[in-house]
Amino acid sequence: MDRRTPWLVDALLGLAVTGSLAAVISSRQGGTHGPDALAYLWAAGLGALMFARRTHPRAVLLVTALGLFAYYAADYPAVGIAVPVAAALFSAAEAGRLTESIGAAAGVLAVSLLYRLLEGQDVAFVLGYDLVPHVALMAAAIALGDGLRSRRRQRAQQRELAALTAREERLAIARDLHDSIGHTISVISLHADVAREALGPSSEGAEVALRRIKDATSDTMRELRRTVGLLRADEPLSLTALDPVLDAARSAGFDVYADIAVAPGTLSPSVDVAAYRIVQEAVTNVVRHASGASRVDVVATVTAGRLRLTISDDGPPSGGRGTGHGLAGMAERAAAVHGSLDARHEPCGFIVTLEAPA
Incomplete structure (x- = not known):
């Protein structure tokens, strides 16, 4: 994912949350209080929470769960329990809050089941047919978030290993440069000095050439030391x-x-x-x-x-x-x-x- 555009991903996720909830609310299934502006504002609010999911995943999870309870307490049309909290569960798991995600999912399920059973709904329908898709959707959201986090961590470990390998290669190159090329240049410089000292006073041209060789080898050694220093840098x-x-x-x-x-x-x-x-x-x-x-x-x-x-x-x-x-x-x-x-x-x-x- 492009690190410069996380807000775009969060915006798309927020729109998906708001859109799906608004569509379910508009179906008018259950509840004695028909959909109104407040119900759709609630859907928009859950979507807006996605902008805080990276920095405050636990708070988003808590507010989503409490918001779901408040929505049902107002007796608005049914929206299920998994759909409203799926994005928050995914976000918390992606942020490494796996325990909180599982705990929140279990808590929302427990409160929902207890309320519906005390209300007198059919036990077989609530615990059998209706429970399975909610559990499956919540589990999928948590697994997806945790899996994405695991893959990112694995890629980070691979990058660290690659960096370590590259550093070892740089050090090996630095040693080879220092031991082979550095030694050879030093020998050339040494023999240039010896040859210049052995020349007679009439060998001015040769002395100039040897001096240039000496200067060139000195410059090369400085460049070599600088390059070796860069290769050795952590x-x-x-x-x-x-x-x-x-x-x-x-x-x-x-x-x-x-x-x-x-x-x-x-x-x-x-x-x-x-x-x-x-x-x-x-x-x-x-x-x-x-x-x-x-x-x-x-x-x-x-x-x-x-x-x-x-x-x-x-x-x-x-x-x-x-x-x-x-x-x-x-x-x-x-x-x-x-x-x-x-x-x-x-x-x-x-x-x-x-x-x-x-």
Whole structure:
């Protein structure tokens, strides 16, 4: 279920409760007091309770049961006992109030049966023919609510297991990067130093080349350590935690402006991670390739259930920001979350825009 529209589900359930009760009331079966505005208002009131079923399931259950007793005390047309309370029983069971649901169902049944038997109704009809459908409907409502809750809990457990597995995989990758690539780069840097010291004073060109190798390996080691740190991080990647990415741009001398108007938990986990990685790749491209750029802007908003993310710089239309595997990787991440990526040169600089369902 879409977490952004629970009110719509509650509204539809409330309409179903109100509509079914109004239809039964209109049939005018039993009771000495014919249906009037108050009877239909009672039906609407039970439907309106569905808007509180998630936050106050026990209160909804109690008010529904007491409202049913009050309705029959006014001697309005019969509406049964299962139909008015089925939605409340379902809601309480869905919220994990299984004991209260069963207790309320048993209490409503007991009061109804006792009243009808004391009134002199036929025992065989009340306990035989009429009791079975009420019990079946109440049991079905409770079972449906509890089953839905169980499936949600199972999915949550599966997500936790998947997150744990992903973390273990990240740690394994981090170890491999550190132990293999990190060691190799360190050896290259060490031998570059040795070779430079062994060169004579006339080998200026070779010394410059070795110095560049030394600088490149140092930069690579810094990037590698940063990547390993991200892989080892327990906190999930999120647009609300962009500081490591933005600080890297600041330390490289860029002015960074960030406006992330996205509250924590607004984005689905997959979209949140994809957006983070796209910002990371785009900012890294600016730092590495945007010759002449001095500013990076990162702006994110969520409107009508869609994320719009923009990363821009003020560099000239040159460098490798519009080509290469980095841009292709960003486009693949966008497509994986059913979004779209646009990257283009503008007179003001280079702009990367992601649009995706939140």
